[in-house]
Amino acid sequence: MTDNQSHSSGGAPDVAAVxxxxxxxxRAQHAARRQIGDDALRRALQRSLDDLxxxxxxxxxxxxxxxxxxxxxMALVNRVVRRYLRWYINPIVEQQNAFNDAAARTLxxxxxxxxxxxxxxxxxxxxxxxxxxxxxxxxxxxxTGGSAAVEAPSDVDIDPASAPTYADLxxxxxxxxxxxxxxxxxxxxxxxxxxxxxxxxxxxxxxxxxxxxIVEKAxxxxxxxxxxxxxxxINPIVEQQNAANDALTTALRTLIRVxxxxxADVAAFRASRxxxx
Amino acid sequence: xxxxxxxxxxxxxxxxRSARRFSIERHGRLPxxxxxxxxxxxxxxxxxxxxxxxxxxxxxxxxxxxDTAGGAETQARQLAAAxxxxxxxxxxxxTDGRDSFSPPVPYYRTGAEVVDGVLVRRFPLTxxxxxxHDPYIPAAVQRIGLPADWIDFPDHEQRLxxxxxxxxxxxxxxxxxxxxxxxxxxxxxxxxxFWGTLLAGERGHLLPCLHxxxxxxxxxxxxxxxHTRRVLANSPAERALALRLYDLPPxxxxxxxxxxxxxxxxxxxxFRAQHGLxxxxxxxxxxxxxxxxxxxxxxxxxxxxxxxxxxxxLVLTGRxxxxxxxxxxxxxxxxxxxxxxxxxxxxxxxxxxIQPSTYESFSIVxxxxxxxxxxxxVNARCDVTREAVEAxxxxxxxDGFAEFAAALDLLLENRALRRALGARGRAWVLEHCRWEDxxxxxxxxxxxxxxxx
Numbered sequence: 001m002t003d004n005q006s007h008s009s010g011g012a013p014d015v016a017a018v019x020x021x022x023x024x025x026x027r028a029q030h031a032a033r034r035q036i037g038d039d040a041l042r043r044a045l046q047r048s049l050d051d052l053x054x055x056x057x058x059x060x061x062x063x064x065x066x067x068x069x070x071x072x073x074m075a076l077v078n079r080v081v082r083r084y085l086r087w088y089i090n091p092i093v094e095q096q097n098a099f100n101d102a103a104a105r106t107l108x109x110x111x112x113x114x115x116x117x118x119x120x121x122x123x124x125x126x127x128x129x130x131x132x133x134x135x136x137x138x139x140x141x142x143x144t145g146g147s148a149a150v151e152a153p154s155d156v157d158i159d160p161a162s163a164p165t166y167a168d169l170x171x172x173x174x175x176x177x178x179x180x181x182x183x184x185x186x187x188x189x190x191x192x193x194x195x196x197x198x199x200x201x202x203x204x205x206x207x208x209x210x211x212x213x214i215v216e217k218a219x220x221x222x223x224x225x226x227x228x229x230x231x232x233x234i235n236p237i238v239e240q241q242n243a244a245n246d247a248l249t250t251a252l253r254t255l256i257r258v259x260x261x262x263x264a265d266v267a268a269f270r271a272s273r274x275x276x277x
Numbered sequence: 278x279x280x281x282x283x284x285x286x287x288x289x290x291x292x293x294r295s296a297r298r299f300s301i302e303r304h305g306r307l308p309x310x311x312x313x314x315x316x317x318x319x320x321x322x323x324x325x326x327x328x329x330x331x332x333x334x335x336x337x338x339x340x341x342x343x344d345t346a347g348g349a350e351t352q353a354r355q356l357a358a359a360x361x362x363x364x365x366x367x368x369x370x371x372t373d374g375r376d377s378f379s380p381p382v383p384y385y386r387t388g389a390e391v392v393d394g395v396l397v398r399r400f401p402l403t404x405x406x407x408x409x410h411d412p413y414i415p416a417a418v419q420r421i422g423l424p425a426d427w428i429d430f431p432d433h434e435q436r437l438x439x440x441x442x443x444x445x446x447x448x449x450x451x452x453x454x455x456x457x458x459x460x461x462x463x464x465x466x467x468x469x470x471f472w473g474t475l476l477a478g479e480r481g482h483l484l485p486c487l488h489x490x491x492x493x494x495x496x497x498x499x500x501x502x503x504h505t506r507r508v509l510a511n512s513p514a515e516r517a518l519a520l521r522l523y524d525l526p527p528x529x530x531x532x533x534x535x536x537x538x539x540x541x542x543x544x545x546x547x548f549r550a551q552h553g554l555x556x557x558x559x560x561x562x563x564x565x566x567x568x569x570x571x572x573x574x575x576x577x578x579x580x581x582x583x584x585x586x587x588x589x590x591l592v593l594t595g596r597x598x599x600x601x602x603x604x605x606x607x608x609x610x611x612x613x614x615x616x617x618x619x620x621x622x623x624x625x626x627x628x629x630x631i632q633p634s635t636y637e638s639f640s641i642v643x644x645x646x647x648x649x650x651x652x653x654x655v656n657a658r659c660d661v662t663r664e665a666v667e668a669x670x671x672x673x674x675x676d677g678f679a680e681f682a683a684a685l686d687l688l689l690e691n692r693a694l695r696r697a698l699g700a701r702g703r704a705w706v707l708e709h710c711r712w713e714d715x716x717x718x719x720x721x722x723x724x725x726x727x728x729x730x
Contacts, residue, residue, distance in 0.1 A: 157693055157696055157697070158693045158694060158696070158697040159697070160670075160697045160698075160700040160701045160704070163670075163694060163697035163698065163701070164694075165670060166666060166667050166670050166672075166673070169673055169687065170673060170674065172683075172687060173673055173675075173680055173683045173684045173687060174680065174683075175683075176682075176683035176686060176687065177677075177679035177680040177682070177683040178679070180678070180679035180682050180683060181584075182679070183580050183678045183679075185573075185576045185577075185580075185678070187572070187576055188572075188573065188576070191567060191572060195567075202408060202409060204409050206409070207432075208412075208432060257600065257602070260602045261602040261603060261604065263579065263602070264579055264602035264603070264604035264605045265604045266583070267579045267580065267582060267583035267604070267605075268583075268604045268605075268607060270583035270584070270586075271582045271583050271585075271586045272586070273586070274583070274584065274585060274586025275586035275588070277586070
């Protein structure tokens with residue numbers, strides 16, 4: 001809008017045009033600030049996801065070395081003990097890593113979902129309106145249909161026998177589907193990822209120790225005794241880790257529900273705009 | 278309708294006392310390891326076994342009763358009544374739990390009662406093993422010995438069995454009666470079915486309600502299907518799945534089918550008026566969980582609503598809670614647990630019934646919606662429902678959102694087409710879902726003597 005356009009033909013200022021000009025300026029400033037804020041948030045999110053990727057794998061095999069002779073001797077003893085106990089410790093660590101992997105994947109997908117949702121919101125804002133969350137919760141019983149699926153007046157019944165066959169109708173469905181814009185439902189991937197994480201959240205230190213041969217059975221018996229002795233040390237660690245795993249999956253589940261609620265908000269807004277067209 | 282008192286020691290107390298006398302006189306001692314309540318159940322059962330007719334068909338299912346929800350449970354109840362109506366001796370053996378939606382605790386009274394004219398014997402529930410579900414072998418199985426393959430079954434498959442509700446007393450009863458009855462075990466995943474088929478041997482039949490799901494590929498269940506005398510399928514697609522998954526000889530899997538109650542008449546206009554519904558009404562009935570693709574339906578419907586702006590209403594019925602995002606409540610009417618008449622009124626009010634599930638062996642709700650003249654939109658990835666729609670011409674199928682939206686457009690824009698498809702579906706149900714026919718096929722399959730029977 002130019003200065004000339006904000007004056008009426010008589011030379012007096014056009015108040016409506018001026019106000020609109022001011023509003024447009026404020027909107028542009030807000031959008032620019034939001035863009036800066038969004039970029040900073042996106043960078044922070046990406047950094048935290050990178051950190052997660054680096055730290056999610058737990059290892060029971062860090063280097064054990066020493067500088068002095070006593071330190072080297074101690075490191076050797078520790079390596080022997082660690083090697084001796086790997087039948088016990090490694091499976092626990094592997095279970096935790098499997099959970100960490102599943103939880104990290106869910107978080108990455110959630111981050112992707114938020115970015116996708118942000119794009120949807122931006123598209124709607126660009127289309128010329130601000131979203132009012134929870135503004136469309138009342139039951140929508142407006143009989144005026146939307147752009148499609150508006151019922152044509154067809155009170156004349158069709159003889160079921162002469163109605164189009166399933167194959168004919170499905171051919172029509174496929175023709176129409178071919179021009180339907182694609183849709184991605186990231187929640188389905190989120191659901192699968194969360195299910196995967198939930199199935200791995202309980203780490204156990206008590207898997208069966210058995211053997212088929214006499215030697216294997218003897219080793220299994222020995223290991224069961226050692227495990228029984230060491231439970232004072234290992235079990236509390238595993239229980240604490242399980243509590244943390246449980247809290248993490250609960251948080252993920254809640255975040256996914258929050259995401260679903262926001263998507264429904266955006267859908268309600270899109271539907272109301274579609275009806276106004 | 279409840280047919281006998283729950284939790285009272287009323288009418289059948291003399292029966293239990295005489296049963297105890299009979300049991301102690303006959304056996305001289307009580308069965309080892311039985312509690313007082315177990316004893317009464319066992320005595321009741323013992324009295325029954327001297328009066329039961331030879332070769333009574335005995336349906337074994339974890340949950341059964343007037344307040345029990347679930348597809349297999351509904352099927353068991355109606356099948357038992359239909360077999361009884363044919364004049365064939367039939368009993369139902371089950372636990373005292375309510376259903377899979379409820380905690381695994383006693384709900385019905387243990388002992389005998391009559392439901393729909395059928396004798397039902399309830400045994401005490403054996404709750405699932407607590408996590409991590411250490412493998413568990415019931416005493417009845419320990420007595421006859423584990424199958425040689427047991428040690429080869431993966432640990433997680435053994436733990437799955439231990440994680441589900443069962444009844445050790447019921448399994449004891451099967452072991453005791455294995456030569457006097459013909460058993461039908463249903464549905465396939467439960468310990469009462471897995472261990473029951475093992476205990477029943479050549480007199481065990483499986484009515485699996487099989488779905489194409491990961492569990493169906495477990496080696497435990499493959500073993501069970503391959504060691505069962507005969508498998509009864511609810512639909513041609515289920516039969517094909519069983520043959521494909523387990524490499525069974527074709528004559529071992531019989532298409533007995535499934536029926537529904539064909540008498541209800543829904544009043545769609547009254548339902549719409551009662552709930553103030555205008556515009557397109559869509560209908561879903563059944564469990565509201567991911568296994569039934571309920572979240573997928575909500576997502577697809579949300580996107581359809583956003584794209585079209587069509588003012589529609591999805592009417593839900595069912596007892597389990599649904600997690601519906603608040604903004605979607607504008608297009609979802611969740612009625613929860615409703616009466617049978619209301620359920621059918623809601624079908625009759627529907628412009629389209631949507632069945633998104635891929636885990637079906639028959640789909641009672643699809644048949645019920647057709648009975649009320651609602652055209653169906655089913656998931657094309659479910660052979661069972663897609664084949665039913667193809668065979669009846671009573672609806673459409675979708676594979677992905679684009680087809681879902683296109684099919685809904687096609688149906689919602691043409692009332693005459695909807696009526697024609699609904700009429701086709703209704704005609705197909707009336708022809709194929711008569712319980713009397715299903716019961717005859719079931720009895721024939723179970724009673725048939727052959728090289729293996």
